Amino acid sequence: MDRDLVALLGFLGMFALMALRVPIGIAMAIAGVCGFAALTSWGPGMNLLANVPLSVLTDYNLTVIPMFILMGAFASRGGMSGELFKAGRAWLGHLRGGLAMASVAACGGFAAINGSSVATAATMAQVALPEMRRAGYHPGLSAGLVAAGGTLGIMIPPSVIFVLYGIMTETDIKKLFAAGVIPGLMAVAFYFAVVQIISRLRPDLLPRGEAHTWSERLSSLKDLWAVVLLFLFVLGGIYGGLFTVSEGAGVGATGTLVIGLVRRRLGYREIKAAMIDTLRVSSAIMIIVVGAFLFGYFLTITQFTQKSVDFLVGLPIGPYGVLALILVGYFILGAIMDELAMILLTVPIVFPAMMQLGFDPIWFGVIIVMAVTFGMICPPIGINVFVINSIARDITLGGIYRGTFPFIAADIVRLVIVCAVPGVALWLPGLIE
């Protein structure tokens, strides 16, 4: 059969299965195996199933994903997220929209000790959201803020998405981590600005909180030693040469466990809960990775990948025109698709095209992560919003989506800046050489 036709049918089949609520990973796997079989024969197609799942799930490089999730689970169950929010509230609470700024700051801090956007959003939805609502903050806006703040989890290192991108493109993960720092801090600053603007225009939505005494402020900082220690230890160890990035995730998870044990915040119950959380999240993620590999092998033999790259590079709209086109594509895909699947499917096509057009691989990694974060909070399928909705049942999905809009606007401004001034992302990794 004609290769282009089979590729098209493969995509259609995959989306049809997804629409029938077949798990995303399994939909990709079925389309991949059947497509591969259509172009070869049933033997090789089925044989993919013998090799690929076992090979992907026993890949050492991918242990980083469960390990950074485990680290976040221990940090959250061990009370570190609560301490971050308490410190934020003590220092910022008395300002206009103070609790909102405290939540953003806590998201940023928690992002520095875990690698997942959803985990950050979920954790802060439990820690910060109830406090904001008790203080009379607008529910949808507060939830939207936590959804957006959650995206810091993959922008500020460590970050599972940077790791995946680094593995897929053989780009230096340490440099990618470094490249995320300034755009991540910019996001914090921009979200602060959004909070300030809204609280000036509509003080009723984001009221002032109570002031805290200096002794309360200082004592709130005292509790933060564990977070700071953990962050310095993990990133210091990675950049200082004590361990590799892959090892750093496992070391970080163990370090978080040890700190929790020493402070008596983690008992058997909490440890068990953190482990099981991690297993459930990791299994749901890794089946998607398996599916993406199977679908990817199918796309390879259809030559769709190569043709798409050639097509993108050959467009007569200049490198920035292609970039703009790709970004628009990501917004559309991100709105309707799972972000992980989106990355796994598109990077093999988009990355070589961007490299041929002369863009920087590290910088493009930052752009990819920003594109992913849009998808996580944009309707109709925004995973962070879903997670918050599953925790705060009484806030409607629509309400949360409306609450994310001001922050999405800030993200767009930030994306334009990083596109126009690549140095924002590239300055810090440039110092690593």
Added chain:
Amino acid sequence: MNRFLAATELVAAFFLLAIALLTAGNVLLRDLFAIQIPDWFDGARMLQGIALFWGVALTTYYGSHICVDLLWEHLGARGRRVIDLLATAIVLAFLAPMAWMIWIKVGSTGTQGTMDLRLPLVWFYGVAAVGAVVAAVLALVRLVYLATGRDERLIPNLVDGQDAPNEPRANV
């Protein structure tokens, strides 16, 4: 049944913690004493493989895979039921041949072993492959429960008193 699944889940979850401990232990010994834990690398890989095959089995049973709900959300109870049955049947139709093929892979692993201790990989692959079979079986059980209206059995155990933060949807 549910108690068995909970115990299985705990063991698989502990395997993930074991990866962290193995990695950290090896880094510590390497950096302080220039020695290594034999097979920490292959050991971590195998632990991950086993944990995730069994984890996927449980994810399938509980229906907590990541799915696109766009169509499902707009359907009534009847429509949702049809879609759930259909999707579970498709999942079963995928997992059963996958388990079969993975056993073929186990059979062809031969003398391949771990890097340091040359422990036969067949042992580890075998345990993972049992997980793949369990995944297919649990998909079938889920299908039967859904078809006979015993959905309440498919609700996962809460990890502790409170709702687990990352459920029911999981993602990075």
Added chain:
Amino acid sequence: QDKPVELKLAHWVPPNHAMFKTAWEPWSKSVEAASNGTIKVRIFPAQQLGKAADHYDMARDGIADMTFVNPGYQAGRFPIIAAGELPFLVSKPGPASAALDAWYRKYAPTEMKDVKVCLAHLHVGTIHSKKPITEPSQIKGMKIRSSNGTNAAFVSLLGGTNVQVSAPEARDALEKGVADALSFPWESVISFGIDKAVKYHSDMRLYASNFVWAMNKGFYDKLSASQKKVIDDHCNNEWAAKVGAGWGDLEDGGQAKLEKTAGHTIVKLTPAQVDQWRKAAEPLYVQWAQAVDKTGVNGQQALADLRREIDARKAN
């Protein structure tokens, strides 16, 4: 007129790797010309069809029609061909590849019975370090990134620690002190930028890596008689020598380049020091023979046969 077929060739190194220019491109062109264009070779580089360690199974299973296999990536699965990895067995990659290929043709039908082995070849490398290494006792306490299982076993035997990082990560691991040294072929030290991190290169033939081109049996069986002849003419000892020399000599060319580069030292060894290394490696030969005995092949005999092939070609 033969039916046109496409030969899907899968490998796991980057598309522009030295193997493309020195081996796959000339081989493909020659096959296409000899078959009057009825066999068209399409190359899938960089693990596009599967992970590096899965390439043997990919050829067996027909996921690709021919694959590039490093048998050392699956420790213990192919014990016989592991002879090619024994330290100090060979030094000239071209003739040594021919020797390995000629010798392995006897064992391939049993050890790699699920595929048709097209040819076997090898390259040779050494240890590159931050401090000069002349004696095996220096390895004790060092953290080393090894190239294959046999090499890693040697490091363990000498009391060193094996650090597991991928080739692209190796430079970083060395710069940051996660590793002190690595075993690597010469030119790759430069092309992977590892020369920025290690300055001392021991002038010895410490380790070798084996490679096999494995073909799917069903693919071969379906070819016409004349197409089969074309493949047979390209899956022979001559091509093994050509491919082995092409890549191996290119790698070895890196030594002269490093010698001329400021800041790099080629560490020369005295004959007595080389003897120490050879002695230290002897247990690996014993282990190899024991593993091979278990497969029903006489290890000592097989090793003697291999040495004869090597000597006949002056590959040592």
